[in-house]
Amino acid sequence: MELIIPVIIIFTFFIGSFVLISMHLRKMGQRRALPERDAYRQRHGSLACRHCGATGARDYGLDDQNDDKRIVACADCGKDLFQYLRAAAPAAV
Numbered sequence: 001m002e003l004i005i006p007v008i009i010i011f012t013f014f015i016g017s018f019v020l021i022s023m024h025l026r027k028m029g030q031r032r033a034l035p036e037r038d039a040y041r042q043r044h045g046s047l048a049c050r051h052c053g054a055t056g057a058r059d060y061g062l063d064d065q066n067d068d069k070r071i072v073a074c075a076d077c078g079k080d081l082f083q084y085l086r087a088a089a090p091a092a093v
């Protein structure tokens with residue numbers, strides 16, 4: 001009976017971890033499925049946010065800050081809009 005509390009704590013930890021990882025994986029999958037920049041422009045007529053109409057945007061790497069696969073999100077509402085592949089930077093001399 002005295003084992004019940006630790007078992008509940010451990011299960012809660014594992015279930016919480018599972019939920020967090022699932023949410024992260026789902027978000028990453030949604031980002032990978034974002035349309036390419038040209039496809040987005042064709043479909044919506046411009047690169048403006050399709051949710052709020054703002055033209056400001058910020059971009060970030062898919063996997064990390066230096067990833068060449070860039071995700072562009074609206075600067076106003078923060079929703080992900082499209083992705084593009086950044087041209088490889090010239091090698092440092």
Ligand SMILES: [Zn+2]
Nearest residue numbers: 049052074077
């Ligand atoms: Zn927006």
